[in-house]
Amino acid sequence: xxxxxxxxxxxxxxxxxxxxxxLFLFGDTQIRDQAMESFYKQGIPTRNHEEYKxxxxxxxxxxEFDLSTSKxxxxxxxxxxxxxxxxxxxxxxxxxxxxxxxxxxxxxxxxTICSLxxxxxxxxxxxxxxxxxxxxxxxxxxxxxxxxxxxxxxxIHIAKNVVIEKPIHIIHIxxxxxNTIIHPRNLIVVDENAQVKIVESYQTVDSKAKTFSNxxxxxxxxxxxxxxxxxxxxxxACLPERKELGYLxxxxxxxxxxxxxxxxxxxxxxxxxxxxxxxxxLDDEHIESHLNGLYITSGNQVVDNHTVVDHRKPNxxxxxxxxxxxxxxxxxxxxxxxxVRKDAQKTNAFQSNKNILLSEDGTINTKPQLEIYADDVKCxxxxxxxxxxxxxxxxxxxxxxxxxxxxxxxxxxxASEVVNTVKIEALRDYIEGKIAKTFE
Amino acid sequence: MLxxxxxxASIDGKEILRGINLEIKxxxxxxxxxxxxxxxxxxxxxxxxxxxxEVTEGEIIYNGINLLELEAEDRAREGIFLAxxxxxxxxxxSNINFLKTAIGEIRAYKGLxxxxxxxxxxxxxxxxxxxxxxxxxxxxxxxxxxxxxxKKRNEIFQMAMxxxxxxxxxxxxxxxxxxxxxxxANGVNKLKSKDNATIVITHYQRLLDYIIPDVVHVLYxxxxxxxxxxxxxLELEEKGYDFIKEVEEVEA
Numbered sequence: 001x002x003x004x005x006x007x008x009x010x011x012x013x014x015x016x017x018x019x020x021x022x023l024f025l026f027g028d029t030q031i032r033d034q035a036m037e038s039f040y041k042q043g044i045p046t047r048n049h050e051e052y053k054x055x056x057x058x059x060x061x062x063x064e065f066d067l068s069t070s071k072x073x074x075x076x077x078x079x080x081x082x083x084x085x086x087x088x089x090x091x092x093x094x095x096x097x098x099x100x101x102x103x104x105x106x107x108x109x110x111x112t113i114c115s116l117x118x119x120x121x122x123x124x125x126x127x128x129x130x131x132x133x134x135x136x137x138x139x140x141x142x143x144x145x146x147x148x149x150x151x152x153x154x155x156i157h158i159a160k161n162v163v164i165e166k167p168i169h170i171i172h173i174x175x176x177x178x179n180t181i182i183h184p185r186n187l188i189v190v191d192e193n194a195q196v197k198i199v200e201s202y203q204t205v206d207s208k209a210k211t212f213s214n215x216x217x218x219x220x221x222x223x224x225x226x227x228x229x230x231x232x233x234x235x236x237a238c239l240p241e242r243k244e245l246g247y248l249x250x251x252x253x254x255x256x257x258x259x260x261x262x263x264x265x266x267x268x269x270x271x272x273x274x275x276x277x278x279x280x281x282l283d284d285e286h287i288e289s290h291l292n293g294l295y296i297t298s299g300n301q302v303v304d305n306h307t308v309v310d311h312r313k314p315n316x317x318x319x320x321x322x323x324x325x326x327x328x329x330x331x332x333x334x335x336x337x338x339x340v341r342k343d344a345q346k347t348n349a350f351q352s353n354k355n356i357l358l359s360e361d362g363t364i365n366t367k368p369q370l371e372i373y374a375d376d377v378k379c380x381x382x383x384x385x386x387x388x389x390x391x392x393x394x395x396x397x398x399x400x401x402x403x404x405x406x407x408x409x410x411x412x413x414x415a416s417e418v419v420n421t422v423k424i425e426a427l428r429d430y431i432e433g434k435i436a437k438t439f440e
Numbered sequence: 441m442l443x444x445x446x447x448x449a450s451i452d453g454k455e456i457l458r459g460i461n462l463e464i465k466x467x468x469x470x471x472x473x474x475x476x477x478x479x480x481x482x483x484x485x486x487x488x489x490x491x492x493x494e495v496t497e498g499e500i501i502y503n504g505i506n507l508l509e510l511e512a513e514d515r516a517r518e519g520i521f522l523a524x525x526x527x528x529x530x531x532x533x534s535n536i537n538f539l540k541t542a543i544g545e546i547r548a549y550k551g552l553x554x555x556x557x558x559x560x561x562x563x564x565x566x567x568x569x570x571x572x573x574x575x576x577x578x579x580x581x582x583x584x585x586x587x588x589x590x591k592k593r594n595e596i597f598q599m600a601m602x603x604x605x606x607x608x609x610x611x612x613x614x615x616x617x618x619x620x621x622x623x624x625a626n627g628v629n630k631l632k633s634k635d636n637a638t639i640v641i642t643h644y645q646r647l648l649d650y651i652i653p654d655v656v657h658v659l660y661x662x663x664x665x666x667x668x669x670x671x672x673x674l675e676l677e678e679k680g681y682d683f684i685k686e687v688e689e690v691e692a
Contacts, residue, residue, distance in 0.1 A: 395528040395582075398488050399542040399598060400516035400549070409541065413532025413581075 010061045011044055014181070018148055025151060026120040027131070035137045035147035042141035051140075054333040054365050055275045055304045060247060065179045065212060073175055075101065077205055083430050084199065087169040088113065094174060095184035095213075096152045110159035110194075113168065116185060119155035126157050130189050134218045135253035140277060142249050146183045146216040153185035158194040158225075167197040167424055174204045174211035174235075174246060186217040193224040197424060201232040202271075204246035210272075212247040219252070221260040223284075228423055229254075229264040234434060235271035244272035244299065251277045258284035265421060268295040268303050269434055279308040282316045282344075293322035294418040296438050297330035297362070304333040309351075311344040314374075320351040323418050325411055326362040333365040340372040340379065347374060351381040356388060356414055408439050441466045441503060441637050442606060448497035449486050456482040458662035459498070464606070467634040471648055471673060472641045474659035475681040480641045481525060483659070484610040487639075488522035489515045502606065516542075517549040519605030519636075523595040523612050530582040535594070536564070538582055539601050546602065567600040571627035589620035596627040607631075608639045613647040625650030645677035660684050 018036050022029060044061055045052035052058075073093060078101055082089045090113060091101040097115035104113050112124075119127040137144040154170055172184055190196055198219075204211055221227050235246025248271050256262050268274050280289050295303045309318045324332045334353045355364045368381040388410050396406035415435055422428040447460040456479045464470055474480050486493050487500065489512030500507040507515060530538075544554050555563070568575060573593050583591050592612055599607055609628065613621055628651050632638065640651055648656075648670065656673045658666040665684060666672065676684070 391528050392530050394490060394512060395524070395530065396538070396542075397512040398516055398522050398524075399538070399602065400513055400546040401538075401542050402513050402545060403511075405541055405545065406513075409533050409538070410530070413530060416532040 026117040032148045035144045038137040039144035087167045090170045092172045095182040110162035112157040116153045150183040150185040156188045158190045160191040163195040169199045172202045176207045176209040176211045179210045181212045184215045189220045190225040192222045195226040197228040199230040214249045216251040219254045221256045223258040226261045231266045234269040246271045247273045254280040256287045259286045261288045263290035266293040273302045275304045281310045285315045287316040289318040291320040292421045295324045298327040301330040306335045308337045311340045311347045314345045317348045322353045324355040327358040329361040331363040335367045337369045342373045345376045347377040349379045353383040355385040443501045446498035468654045469638045471653035471656045478659045479662040484608045517546045521604035521607045523609045525610040527591040531584045535578045571597045573597045588615040645673045648673045
């Protein structure tokens with residue numbers, strides 16, 4: 001039996017695992033069956049797939065991944081990952097919520113944080129209403145796969161009018177003896193007029209083998225709610241010599257309601273392959289959305305940011321800024337779609353993608369796509385890719401600053417436009433420290 | 441302090457400087473005047489170490505060192521300061537961080553201990569008053585959104601902070617109204633000492649009413665064609681550069 005599995009394709013392995021384990025997974029089996037069927041139809045995307053042209057996922061998953069069990073971390077290994085001193089920490093280890101390692105004491109009234117399994121089995125009405133309602137299994141094979149196979153993750157609910165001051169830090173840890181695929185899933189529901197800051201960090205710890213995380217987060221932002229969302233993707237930061245063992249497929253699906261504000265910030269600092277699919281649906285009027293991103297790549301890294309901003313109703317604003325610094329033989333891709341539907345008059349939608357290419361062998365693919373079906377809108381997009389400005393370098397040198405430091409100053413300056421959008425001071429300091437390290 | 445002999449320099453294969461000779465001693469102020477395209481800015485760029493310019497002949501000796509062998513940053517560390525004609529805007533790098541880094545590297549080069557944060561701030565405050573620059577400007581990114589006058593004032597502020605031995609002011613007066621010109625000139629004068637020297641590059645004579653030169657040179661067609669006392673500047677202003685051109689053509 002075992003040999004038979006090892007020689008089959010990753011797709012077969014996943015289907016086999018699904019069939020043998022689905023009865024033990026939480027929630028509605030029907031949803032899972034439909035999702036698996038959809039995954040079966042779509043398969044693992046190859047580079048012929050328009051949306052995965054620059055993300056060689058199929059070749060990474062080819063034969064290299066067995067679906068073995070993963071190992072666990074101890075307190076000492078996890079403590080340094082709780083880098084926000086003032087935060088509610090949620091530990092998700094290999095896709096499983098670990099209550100014992102999380103810090104969820106003294107949660108304010110109206111705030112629920114528990115495992116998805118818990119939310120599903122306790123018949124939470126909020127869970128029932130929102131779970132698997134937004135990320136569409138038909139649009140992407142990894143959404144389908146996650147929906148079929150997820151074992152757990154975190155469920156967060158902020159009740160109406162509740163303002164939670166301390167950020168909630170979801171710490172995703174991957175750790176493996178053998179090459180593993182995991183499917184963490186989060187559902188975050190922020191009710192009317194509530195406010196919350198959510199930080200998600202992704203790291204591979206103490207591993208000898210590769211982990212492919214197919215992570216999915218759905219976020220519901222109800223009327224008048226304000227949500228500040230951060231993703232810190234630094235998969236290899238904790239591995240010796242920053243060994244490239246972490247592979248991350250990260251889907252974030254957001255739905256916004258009337259007069260809500262959602263800001264998201266994606267920092268990608270390491271990881272052999274990181275693919276972000278971020279979709280924001282502006283489903284009512286007077287909504288504000290901010291999308292900020294910074295990727296700093298080197299070595300053979302592949303980082304691909306796909307974003308979709310879907311303006312469905314009038315009088316909304318969206319603003320998107322992604323910046324990248326590309327070194328070595330790494331490849332970075334930015335693909336930003338903006339839809340302005342027929343009803344979405346008086347839309348303001350702006351997008352900008354700027355890149356610095358430090359090496360001859362690095363590659364940047366940038367593709368803005370605007371589809372506008374309304375006639376009274378203000379939309380703009382712009383991309384630029386260049387080297388560090390020689391005039392600026394000379395100006396700094398003329399004041400006694402050496403070439404290395406001059407370049408570092410300019411890279412910091414370039415990154416700072418995105419870093420400065422971080423509203424949590426401790427997080428901004430942490431990111432600045434991390435960036436300084438990557439420039440060493 | 442500075443000795444330039446038979447300096448020839450070109451850019452993209454085009455010769456701009458065609459044999460410059462210049463001697464500057466500590467404590468002196470030299471003005472270099474000349475029409476557009478005469479090579480004034482090229483001379484300052486070559487002194488500061490811009491790599492696009494190729495020196496094809498001649499030498500520059502600065503305090504006993506062969507300047508042409510030094511990278512731009514090492515020239516600055518040795519005490520050469522170029523006040524840019526067109527200061528660059530660098531969004532995202534604060535003036536404070538910039539100067540802290542610069543002073544740190546200059547001190548390390550000289551084998552000096554780094555300045556303590558408090559000493560640095562005291563120095564900033566002192567120099568900021570000296571050159572009359574607004575505190576709010578200093579806390580911003582380098583020259584970002586500054587007016588022309590503010591940029592020039594920031595150059596002089598940087599000069600005050602770095603305490604160079606040889607300062608080259610490249611058309612520092614261009615685009616300045618009379619009030620701004622006075623403030624900038626005042627700053628330069630306050631920084632003058634018997635140990636340092638200044639080269640003032642200008643097209644017009646007006647700046648020299650405020651920064652009084654010891655010697656005036658006229659640069660034309662890549663060569664110094666006339667050298668004289670400060671009155672030469674007035675004569676030039678009166679007669680215009682055509683007078684030099686005629687002299688040059690007759691001699692040729």
